[in-house]
Amino acid sequence: MTTMATPTQSAPDAPAPHYNPKSESVGTKRAKSTLFHVVALVLTAVVLYPGLWMIASAFKPNSEIGGANTSLWSNNFSLDNFVTAMEGIGGVSTLQFFTNSLVLAIGAVVGTVLSASVSAYAFARISFPGRGVFFGMMIATLLLPFHVVIIPQYIVFQQLGLVDTYIPLLIGKFLAADAFFVFLMVQFMRGLPAELDEAARIDGAGHARIFGSIMLPLMKPALISTSIFSFIWSWNDFLGPLLYLNTPDKYPLPLALRLFVDQTQSSDYGAMIAMSVLALLPVLIFFLIFQRYIVEGVSTQGLKG
Amino acid sequence: MTQSPTLSRRSTTSASPQPRKSRRRGADARAGYTFLLPWLLGFIALTVGPMISSLYLSFTNYNLFEAPKWIGLDNYTTLFQDERFLQSVGVTVNYVIFGTPLKLAAALAVAMLLNSKRRGQGFYRSAFYAPSLIGASVSIAIVWKAMFGDNGPVDQGLSIFGINLGGWVGNPAMTMPMFILLTVWQFGAPMVIFLAGLKQIPNELYEAASMDGAGPVRKFFNITWPMLSPVIFFNLLMETIHAFQIFASAYIISNGEGGPAGSTLFYTLYLYLRGFSDFRMGYASAMAWLLVIVVGIITLIFFRTSKSWVHYSGDSR
Secondary structure, eight states: TTTTOTOOGGGGGGGGOOOOOSSOOHHHHHHHHHHHHHHHHHHHHHEEEEEEHHHHHHOOOHHHHHSSSSSSSTTTTTTHHHHHHHHHHHHHHHHHHHHHHHHHHHHHHHHHHHHHHHHHHHHHHOOTTTTTHHHHHHHHHHOOOOOHHHHHHHHHHHHTOOOSHHHHHHHHHHOOOOHHHHHHHHHHHSSSOTTTHHHHHHHEEEEEHIIIIHHHHHTHHHHHHHHHHHHHHHHOOOHHHHHHHOSGGGOHHHHHHHHHHHHHHTHHHHHHHHHHHHHHHHHHHHHHHHHHHHHHHHHOOOOOO | OOOOHHHHHHHHHHHHOOSSHHHHHHHHHHHHHHHHHHHHHHIIIIIHHHHHHHHHHHEEEOSSSSOEEEEEHHHHHHHOOHHHHHHHHHHHHHHIIIIIIHHHHHHHHHHHHOOSSSSTTTHHHHHHHHHHHHSHHHHHHHHHHTSSSTTSSHHHHHHTOOOOOOSSOOOOTTHHHHHHHHHHHHHHHHHHHHHHHHTSHHHHHHHHHHHOOOOHHHHHHIIHHHHHHHHHHHHHHHHHHHHTTTTHHHHTTTTTOOOOOTTTOOHHHHHIIIIIIIOHHHHHHHHHHHHHHHHHHHHHHHHHHHHHHHHHOOOOO
8 A cells, every 4th residue: 555655655756746837827827826726725713613613612602603603703711611610520630631641642652652762662573473464464454444353352341350440551552463563664764775774783782672673763653653652542531431430530531521411411612512522632742843743643653633 | 454555564664673682582572561561551441351251252142240141142033023133223324324424425526626735725624624533422413413403403404495304303314314414514534545546546547547538537446546555544443433323412312312212322332221221231231242243354355355445555655
């Protein structure tokens, strides 16, 4: 697959003028360019509308969200909804939900980076019997609907008394269960020159040394993409916490939001949307900072959003 | 797995050099399994083991509190008489069949629009990608529900044009279009992948076609489509498989019930309700295995038919 086989190429620098500039007059060129921007801007407005509407509504009084409200503007913008949203729900403050989400996300990042990089090194750089078979199985798990494992996993964790702890949510991260990241790192490592390992081996370095001092530093881009995506996926994860967590003071934000929806039921739309904004805030900030990495990661490694 | 031919080619060129001594081969085997240990443990304990036990559970009656009771194929035969199950299949198939092609068509169209050296391309690319990052979250589900509710902005906006549908959320006929719009809205991720693929097509091909007098339509079908076919294939496969697994949005928008009138009872939502509200774990396991089988068959069909329309350009790229 074209996209997956070129892990190190950066897309935006590739030459791609679609039309032959010599054959068109300056006038047509300008008209075409204007048309392009008009179409692209209209599309941008449509695509961004739900996000902007969400942010605007979070600042609007309740009376203006339900009613005739396609508008993104209001004369009564206020922070009231956020004040209500920060109070939390079920006797737990929203700050606590944030902390919970953060603990889970950081655990997911640490676990995934450690386990996926080590496993990927085995797949990419060591030849051992069974490697091809295991690699094929790893790829197959990329396509496997994970619903087939959640029931037995739940039963086992339940019998071990680990329901309502973070262990069921984090253990998979430390065991490289997200095959996407293993695959991403394998692809990246295969793009690194084999002479590096060969030279190090001649100098007497073992695999641990080669991995730690040669591969890891060179893998920084792949490690960063992995960290960003595992953070965001963990931050947005709903099904995992829904299955395993029962007490509200352990809830991460998505679960807290559900509780909020259940208990307020459209009586306080404003606060509900304000809390939704708060829950997305870290993801949006991440996106603004790491935009390039994220979009490049998607385009070169075929990662999902 | 018939992944891509490029994969296997790569592994032969850049894998570790041929070991000369058997001692080193032994050391490599030990090191290989040591490094692979985390994945291997996870694979056995979190994937293979659970898969086998859910296959077993699918032939039993199990409620988490009493020991599983073997009932043979009963779960599977009951499934096909269960109206709610059949409804969930219908809802999900509708969603996959209409949502995925629409999303990919939007992704391809916008990627082709953006595939030029114009200013602002980077900005548009990021702006269009953003929904993919947040689209499956609970927050967006809440926003979607508010936007498509009674007197929400969508209802209000449409009534300006004289279309009075009322709220989509409460109308069984309109919930599917609402979910399809939600997935189409996330066209950014496949678009970015398409865009990377489009940039790999050599411009000379288009120039030569222009000189031969080919118009944009012929250029699309004779150059863009075949050259892009591996990427189209990849996006189609991944998006289809993902579409089957929609959960959080369905759960939030329908309050975890799949209503109104079962119109949002997606497959995974029904599986969840059976397994974790009714504690019919055997029944839910049978559903999970059916999903695996169906996704497996679809994957197989994709790979089989791909030979006739997916062109790998070999080494010429």
